Amino acid sequence: MSERQMMKGSVALAEGAVAAGCRYYFGYPITPQNDIPEYLSVRLAEVDGVFIQAESEIASINMLLGAAAAGARAMTSSSGPGISLMQEGLSYMAGSELPGLAVNITRIGPGLGGIAPSQGDYFQATRGGGHGDYHVIVLAPNSVQEMYDLTIKAFELADKYRNPALILADAILGQMKEPVLLHDAPQRVPGKEWALKGAPVGLPTKRIKSLYLKDDEMEKHNWHLFRKYSQMREEDTMVEADLDEGMEVLLVSFGSCSRMVQSAVRMARDRGLKVGYIRPISLFPFPGDALREASEKAGKVLTVEMNTGQMWDDVRLNLAPGCSARLLARPGGGIPTPGQILEEAEKMIKAGDEVAKSIC
């Protein structure tokens, strides 16, 4: 399968999971992610895998926890409200150091909200989401090819760190079709000596747990988890940057929204404007260093998001001192057009530093 083929984002993601050696899927129907379970219910049967439609997202994530503890590469997928129900299980998986993949094809929230594309689950995804002191690895594709590639990458990172990983996408990425190049060789699933399979004679039994009641145990455990998150920042931050010498404004965006920004950048350059573009691919770990360096060169930063400004918090935390920052936000399912983005960028370029600062 080395030829490029037209494929829907959700299907590419599912094929990525199969290529990564995932043979177990547990999930519950919710729009707009149903293409994933529908496709995998057939596809996993072809590779002797297991597909279970669970009774809830709570059951789904706990089936994933059990399969992960047994040493398998396994996954679930859902949309915002379902991902909310999974937060308990994700916290237990992080605390018990279990790898696994959850996919969030987001809806607009809060509450039942709507099913159009949104990036309103950025906080939930990147801040841990459930109770306790933890993070999940969060990767945000912006193309159908990346729906495939980053799904494979998410399984690799989850296993590397024994930590759950999450793909954060939306209905644009799930529904659109683009050419995809599928990898020829299936990924190798690493051995997991910590997994529970029953203790062989003469060997000690194993435990998978997140309960630590004795003095100092929990603090030690949380520092251990913290060191893993630090290592993720050092070794596995992913970012795409298209910077310009002498750029006057830096555009920051992730996921589907970044495609609009890429168009705006092309339009701006056609008009002779000096603009740069940076896209966090890993939302956790967030590429703070890359953003700091780029913002130092540009001086002005425009963040474009499909929410009321969530990644903007991380952007502002990581700006070079003295930068001015502004947000273009669409939180209701609408998508900022390249024209709107260009207009905002031009405003920032024309405004003096003081004016740009006062806008935000």
Place this chain on the structure above:
Amino acid sequence: MKLQKVFARPASLAEISFHFCPGCHHGIVHRLLGEAIDTYGIREKTIGVPGVGCCVFLYDYLDIDVCEAPHGRAPAVATGFKRVLPRNVVFTYQGDGDLGAIGMSEVVHTANRGENITVIFVNNGVYGMTGGQMAPTTLLGQQTTTSAFGRDFHRDGYPIRMTEMLATLEGVAFAARVTLHNAAGVKKARKAVMKAFEMQLNNMGFTFVEFISACPTNWRLSPEEATARIDDEVLPYYPLGIYKERKSPDYL
């Protein structure tokens, strides 16, 4: 004269004292599990999934691989295990709050799928570890720390009979309620545990054993009084017996 050993601690039960309160029946359930694991020689392929509550320290007592589950979710976690490791023996060990309240959905649907696992359900009518609050199985009129005037069905509903409810599901292969408050009861309980594990080994489907148990600490009774209460108050509402026993694997 050569002495023959006729009674010993099961090999798969660790040589340490239980943390359970005097008169609590969890220790007997642990022992019966150890006996079943020894009898079938399955220590090397058994995986236990305890719920949250007094049973969570299962890994301290049974010499097998153990995975914690979030409160009520043990049947879903066990499902994940069993689907990845179909040749292993997988059981959950849950209390009445874990299984009959917060985990009702997980146990019903796991049973309904006919997952080939065993659920060990310890029903002592209160939340033990959290300090004696009302459970879904608390009897009418029973005082607890959250039903100070006694459980009232107008406010709290009725005690739930889990074994009877699950026995109606097609996916269930075996469902029994046993007691541990006298020797005859323990003997029958041992048989029920053996049966459940045997049926799992024969791929018969979902097996369920409910143990009527005492919690003298939270019943505010002495162990002796707690034993008498099981006869006088608990068993009349929760009749013992085998409610379902399938003779062959899924027949539908």
